[in-house]
Amino acid sequence: MWTSILLGIYILITVSIVIAIVLHGARPSKSLAWLLAIFAIPVGGIILYLLLGRNRRKNKLVQLKRNLFAKLPKPNGDQINAFEGKYRKLMTLFYNNSHFPPVGNNDLQLLKDGKSTFDAIFKALEEAQKEIHIQYYIFEEGELADRLLLLFKRKLDLGVKIRLIYDGIGSFSLSKAYLKKLMEMGVEVYPFLPFKFGRFFSSLNYRNHRKIIVVDGRTAFTGGINISDKYLKGDPALGKWHDMHVKVVGPAANHLNQVFMMDWYLVCQDLLEPLENPIGISKIKNDSLVQIVSGESDDDFPxxxxxxxxxxxxxxxxxxxxxxxxxxxxxxxxxxxxxxxxxxxxxxxxxxxxxxxxxxxxxxxxxxxxxxxxxxxxxxxxxxxxxxxxxxxxxxxxxxxxxxxxxxxxxxxxxxxxxxxxxxxxxxxxxxxxxxxxxxxxxxxxxxxxxxxxxxxxxxxxxxxxxx
CATH class of the missing domain: 3.30.870.10 (Endonuclease Chain A)
Structure with missing residues (x-):
């Protein structure tokens, strides 16, 4: 009897998944590969599909972002119509995908490798007056993390708000003791899709790979560098880690702040209010323009x-x-x-x-x-x-x-x-x-x-x- 019940459940799940693949498969070749895996590997093929194969552009597991974006500042029609020149089509494409227009009057600093990047980051953090937003895929304990603890304590004592997002899988090694220290001193900290048994299938394969720091809505950093001592000391197996980051001072920093605000809403459903006097969106110019493009697994287009x-x-x-x-x-x-x-x-x-x-x-x-x-x-x-x-x-x-x-x-x-x-x-x-x-x-x-x-x-x- 139990065998028949389990077999019936298995057949029902299999049929449901096959229908979902047929209706919502992103690419024919990929859909065919998953169908073959499901039929060739009983049970195992279904588990792999639930972990790695679902198309979130159709099955939108994260809808909160759209609720928040409707409340964020939008560029006006004049700014959108100002897209011109050789890259007008690209600007329009990026805007339609991520809703951030290109903005001018940005001061950019290219940062290569760990020392120059973290020197610039800590200098900017020390100058914070109102709020610090930090978001990383990998946040590892070590000298950098300890320096941040000391800095956070000083800034919190001065009334600066500090909010931190870390990825639940990328920062899996982050200890409860370190997180407790952050929370006890007043840092608002949340994981992005943490590793939990009840959400294992829906969250494991979808990670927040962003690296963003925004200070007072005016100064921002992004690039490939995570919070990890290997960027300063190297890796025992691989040697020195080489990477690039960029410091942005100007309106584009505010757009990176909006990306953070959307992710903040996803992790804790707290709608942050923009600072009263951040650097605003300037009239678009033809030379020094920066445009932020964000990508999410539940977007309509890649x-x-x-x-x-x-x-x-x-x-x-x-x-x-x-x-x-x-x-x-x-x-x-x-x-x-x-x-x-x-x-x-x-x-x-x-x-x-x-x-x-x-x-x-x-x-x-x-x-x-x-x-x-x-x-x-x-x-x-x-x-x-x-x-x-x-x-x-x-x-x-x-x-x-x-x-x-x-x-x-x-x-x-x-x-x-x-x-x-x-x-x-x-x-x-x-x-x-x-x-x-x-x-x-x-x-x-x-x-x-x-x-x-x-x-x-x-x-x-x-x-x-x-x-x-």
Whole structure:
């Protein structure tokens, strides 16, 4: 009897999932793969699908964001109509996806690696007068975390509000003792989708990968650097961690603050009121513009994938990409190859040393086809390269948290700053060329002759890449 009941429940669940895949599957190839897994691996296929396969753009598990966004400040019609110039279409696309217009009058500071980044961050935090907002995917205990405790205590004593979001999985090692210290001194702290048995299937695969600090709604930081001592001391296995961050002072900082406010609403349903006198949205200019693009797993469209795709497609002279996890979608593969075959100088830089072998195999699995189309690939040999940078045509660049992979496009909460400024683009280009001069440039002729074992590893990595 019990066997029949369990079998009936299993069949009901299976049929329900199959119908959901047929109705809401994002891509035919992916839908077919999940259908095969469900029928070929009884029980196990269903568990994998519940963990990794559901399409949140149809099954919107997080609706609170839309309630909040309706209450946030919006640009007026004149500002939207001011989109013009070479990148007008890109500005419009990014605005329609993330609802942030490009804004001028921003003071930008490019920060490379841990020391310069944390020096700038702690200086800005010390100058806070009203509020500090901090959000990180990885928040690890150590010297940096201890310094933050001391700083938080001083600022709280002066009446500064401090709010902190950490990712429930990325910061899983954060101890209860440390969190207790934060809360006891008055820091408002919440996890994003913490690891809980009752929410295991609905939350495990959807992480908040953003790194944001906003001070008084005026000064903000974002990029690839997490709160971790490895950015100062290095990693025993990988050596020094290299990464990029950007400091933004101006209206774009307020937009990063709005991203934080939306996530704050998600974690605790507390609707924050913007500060009375933050730097407001200025009249859009044609030169120093910054546009914030945020991507969430429950958005209607993959905002960050469309961002990278559009920058590559718009490139006329060159597009240089630095990213540790280049596991592109078919659309991005075609965009990169089409650009290279059209005469655009397309260059990719990835770390020669990897923090995950299986992921590294997946990244390398695309190299042969990239090289064949004329894309130049550089392996950075010193430590681990973690930056997420795109720069094109000495005119447009992107710096932020999103990798070039399905997880950043479809599952994670990410944020990038798009900069329409020649000087900033030239800084990134100069840095790319400097790093490439000390990196190993791959040759198509040599790479296609790699060993059969290496090709087999790459194939295995590519098969499992949707799980990363």
């Amino acid at each position: 905002a960050l994938e469309q961002t990278y795709f559009s920058i590559v497609n718009t490139a006329k002279k060159y597009v240089y990409i630095t990213n540790p996890y280049i596991i592109p979608t078919q659309a991005l593969i075609k965009a990169l190859q089409t650009a290279a075959l059209s005469g655009v100088d397309v260059r990719l830089m990835v770390s020669e040393n990897a923090d995950n072998r299986l992921v590294s195999w997946a990244v390398h699995s695309y190299f042969e086809s990239f090289l064949k189309s004329g894309i130049k690939i550089y392996l950075f040999p010193d430590g681990f390269l973690h930056s997420k940078i795109i720069v094109s045509d000495d005119a447009i660049s992107s710096i932020g948290t999103a990798n070039l992979d399905d997880r950043s496009f479809e599952q994670n909460y990410e944020v990038n700053a798009i900069v329409y400024e020649k000087e900033f683009a030239e800084l990134l280009k100069k840095d790319f060329l400097k790093d490439s001069s000390t990196s190993k440039m791959l040759s198509y002729g040599e790479y296609k002759e790699r060993s059969y074992i290496k090709k087999l590893k790459e194939g295995i990595g590519k098969i499992f890449s949707p799980l990363f």
